[in-house]
């Protein structure tokens with residue numbers, strides 16, 4: 001591969017990958033939609049591995065079905081299996097919506113999901129009304145971030161359009177849908193670099209300005225790890241289906257992470273609402289920009305609470321400026337999270353020694369003082385030596401062990417530190433927490 | 444390059460759908476939600492614990508990326524096996540083929556990591572685009588001084604069991620008996636087959652073997668070094684642990700090397716003793732047998748004394764047993780030892796034989812779980828309202844939502860449960876789980892109804 005941005009020029013294999021499969025990213029996006037049944041079009045191994053990986057990160061059951069392809073369908077195409085899969089899932093589990101994602105296997109032999117779906121709908125007229133989203137996520141293109149991004153785009157294109165049919169409110173007690181028309185709504189599109197804890201905070205901040213947020217997908221009320229939920233094989237909590245139809249009434253759309261920019265543009269086009277993309281909302285300047293945008297959109301002053309948080313953050317910066325300034329960090333993460341955390345560290349005077357992204361997406365659009373390269377965790381091990389800290393997902397533990405360096409867990413999977421999905425590293429107080437966690441991981 | 448299944452002796456077996464066992468080898472229905480994983484997963488479970496070998500997955504990120512270093516197999520030496528290595532097939536490789544990249548990767552890994560052997564796993568996409576993994580491995584081998592072994596296990600061939608068997612074939616064809624050392628039998632030596640040293644299980648059994656004067660030639664493949672596996676044919680006896688899926692391997696070893704085999708399990712007091720006695724008998728040394736009888740008697744007494752306190756606390760608790768693995772029947776007797784009743788039992792990846800065995804061991808009133816999907820599992824829990832759930836890690840977080848005490852017995856666990864020591868650990872952990880105060884908090888209604896006391 002002659003990729004100029006690839007860090008391991010001398011290697012053809014991937015050693016200790018930091019990537020996750022795009023289909024895993026797709027699953028994650030689907031897991032934020034209430035009443036959805038996720039169906040992976042592929043063999044059962046892929047879905048098993050995704051369930052395990054997400055499960056050990058979130059400590060939650062992961063509802064994910066597959067079309068269970070076997071050798072015969074590989075030879076003759078999986079078209080019929082896909083139809084059958086949707087049918088069985090719809091009949092057995094009665095989901096409100098089905099989300100399908102493809103895999104390397106089905107994309108390699110070119111299964112046409114769209115035509116499979118329309119053929120099924122003509123055979124089963126009773127399924128015509130069931131919303132079905134198709135997301136194309138071949139394993140050999142990109143990482144988790146790309147799969148998540150494509151799936152949010154597919155969700156919006158399929159469900160956010162002007163619709164003739166009005167959906168009955170399903171009135172789940174877990175969703176904070178505001179039906180009060182006097183409260184202006186705002187659409188939030190969080191990228192997969194944000195934890196359920198981050199998304200929670202995001203909504204809080206927006207509500208401080210008097211907005212009612214519609215969050216797509218909303219992991220903060222599906223994968224937040226609460227015990228109040230009865231278990232079921234479909235997603236419980238998350239964005240309500242009828243929320244998609246309220247999107248047209250939104251005052252604006254805010255998207256988070258560069259990977260969510262296209263999704264925001266889709267909403268902008270469809271509903272003619274303004275769109276703002278925030279590549280990061282971790283760090284002082286990034287939080288300032290976010291808060292100022294909200295103030296402008298709401299024509300309200302910045303709430304006292306947020307100003308207070310900002311002033312606390314400033315105090316922290318002063319108190320720890322020397323420790324932060326002497327930090328030298330090697331980071332390997334998916335692009336949006338890499339950029340968010342690294343730019344925050346740079347902003348407070350820390351040095352980034354190595355920046356390795358899981359895939360190429362956004363690599364030419366976002367910049368740090370040093371070039372961002374695509375790389376695996378074996379590269380981190382080879383190049384992280386002169387740093388004081390490693391920031392990577394839990395799989396970075398082998399590199400950290402070899403280099404004898406402290407290792408701040410971030411990204412996915414994080415399975416050997418507790419509470420990561422509930423962590424909040426965005427906004428003023430989240431940024432403060434991130435800096436605390438960073439400094440504490442050194443001791 | 445499609446695998447010739449008839450050659451692998453996989454498709455000729457008829458399903459045992461009679462005698463009340465669910466149709467275990469029935470194909471999973473699309474969309475149904477069964478969780479049987481894939482052949483590649485089955486092969487890696489068997490081969491990846493080989494500690495000083497490199498394991499290269501020829502496929503896109505889906506196969507290795509989501510799964511490397513995620514099993515609890517432990518090593519006393521090399522940690523190379525834990526490294527995630529993949530060719531990470533990209534779009535270009537899909538179009539132009541991935542053989543060159545594979546060859547380069549093999550050579551680079553040999554240079555960078557100094558493995559004793561390299562196993563190369565073919566997966567769905569690499570098979571579909573027609574990469575000849577076998578040929579590339581042969582080519583690479585001529586340029587290297589170590590074996591480069593193709594494992595042809597694309598996931599679409601079937602479930603984990605099929606992958607286990609493929610791995611067994613690979614060990615038989617390419618590893619066992621290939622060393623340059625002597626090949627005469629070592630007296631009183633055994634191989635433990637299907638023991639992967641999860642959470643250090645093997646280390647719980649080794650002291651007993653040592654005390655009895657039995658030599659472990661190698662485990663297949665827990666904490667195994669490649670060289671030891673090569674001389675696995677020098678063992679006097681093969682002991683198949685808990686699983687039928689490597690039966691093909693021991694059968695073939697019996698024919699070629701004259702090594703008899705037996706089945707055994709080191710889960711629970713009863714099974715541990717029985718297995719040790721069976722080993723002693725099979726090794727045919729009267730002295731050893733006598734020693735073993737005395738030894739297990741003493742060990743049983745010691746162990747029972749220690750677990751008596753736990754048993755008193757667990758007696759008559761009602762359990763649902765649900766494993767994704769193959770230890771189900773062994774777990775039935777382990778739970779019985781602690782006085783626990785089994786209300787319902789189910790298993791996903793066991794062979795029909797394993798399954799029948801479990802059924803025989805359970806109380807006739809115990810229900811067999813037929814629907815092994817999450818939905819089926821939840822239904823059983825709702826119906827049976829057990830005091831505890833003993834299951835594989837996959838079910839863990841689902842079980843927690845039912846607010847029922849849960850114990851993980853599969854690869855996700857941190858503690859060894861094998862042997863007499865393991866039984867004590869198991870009883871201790873189970874008691875801690877069942878008696879944990881958290882379940883009470885989970886079940887208490889809040890806020891209390893008017894007039895009720897908050898306790």
Ligand code: SF4
Pocket residue numbers: 043044045046047049105481482483484502505506566567568596597598599
């Ligand atoms: S089913 Fe195929 S593509 Fe999926 S993990 Fe298994 S081998 Fe890889």
